[in-house]
Amino acid sequence: MKALHFGAGNIGRGFIGKLLADAGIELVFADVNQTVLDALNARHEYPVHVVGEQAKVEIVKGVSAVNSTSDEIITLVSEVDLVTTAVGPQILERIAGSVAKGLAKRSDNGNSRPLNIIACENMVRGTSQLKQHVLKALPEQYHAWLEQHVGFVDSAVDRIVPPSEAGSTDPLEVTVETFSEWIVDKTQFKGDLPTIPGMELTDNLMAFVERKLFTLNTGHAITAYLGQLAGHQTIRDAILDEKIRAVVKGAMEESGAVLIQRYGFDAEKHAAYIQKILGRFENPYLKDDVERVGRQPLRKLSAGDRLIKPTLGTLEYGLPHASLVQGIAAAMHYRSDQDPQAQELAALLAEKGPQATLAEISGLAADSEVVASVVSAWHAMA
Ligand SMILES: NC(=O)c1ccc[n+]([C@@H]2O[C@H](COP(=O)([O-])OP(=O)(O)OC[C@H]3O[C@@H](n4cnc5c(N)ncnc54)[C@H](O)[C@@H]3O)[C@@H](O)[C@H]2O)c1
């Protein structure tokens, strides 16, 4: 079996690529970072530091890499059995063009072996969104062929992988926590279901996607935003701050109450899930900056993402949302010189003020009670 994985970044090297290579799949990474590409092609292996009480270094072997903007992608897509991505939600549209060209070539070549494509991004049904971008770029004459031979499989992916420690000189080295979870929608595959140790199959993906994104990522983002406001550099320092921890736990519980109503989760098990996540944020072996976790605040404040979607759920079911409101207000205070979305957020706030800015980014009604609560929390935090 051969796979093409877009994005040789933290989660690409530290989780998805590692699982595929460990399963004996011939793996080619596609990326745009020339340093990483050159190192992968020079060494064909890299170290993964799995940190925890019993730290170990695992070597991922037998990998190679191509530039994601080169025509090699087209040939690879026409040949491989599996395409995965971990590039960031905003990049999916950018890779869709070459994926579409590769699919057209695959069809022209008469390759009717099933191909499955799995986007491993922090978003709800990211692969389905990639499919829409691919369909837009693919001439209509190939659409029926695509429906017959290409599976677009949605997934939920969970493993905290910060960038390597400052001071590391190896561009390929990656440090990961022990925990990992990759859950894919088994109803969307074409051909036989693959057996890849570490990849779990489900027919109830939405529950898992929302459970992960609206618990871990909701809490993670709020830890980052409140952490930055309180002057903490890392997620660990922030979550060890009792005031922050109370809001983060409160927000995960508020979001959890929505998930319990929506998906019928067991309340006790969900409380244990939250507790475990708090422990993961505290991990003394990982140095995860609030700036990584808070990155791209406009994405994180959008209607379908980790802050607004759970809040909409509380409105739908008439449930409390005071901690989520604190988290949204803190997100609107996020600043980073490295992050264009943080700059855009600051510019919008300066131009339009908090009420109009929040309404524009999140889709919430400007005159709603919840927007008024966020605005007042935002002023209080300033
Ligand atoms: N790091 C984590 O803890 C984690 C965990 C779960 C999910 N995720 C998700 O995985 C995705 C990637 O996150 P990350 O933390 O690995 O980010 P990252 O920045 O470390 O990696 C992204 C990689 O994509 C590459 N890239 C950018 N444009 C590209 C293109 N056009 N073609 C191919 N590659 C391109 C970048 O060069 C980089 O190597 C995001 O959607 C993120 O939400 C991350």
Ligand SMILES: O=P(O)(O)OC[C@@H](O)[C@@H](O)[C@H](O)[C@H](O)CO
């Ligand atoms: O990757 P983002 O920007 O969507 O979110 C930042 C972190 O919350 C995220 O990368 C987590 O580390 C990850 O989702 C853990 O599974």
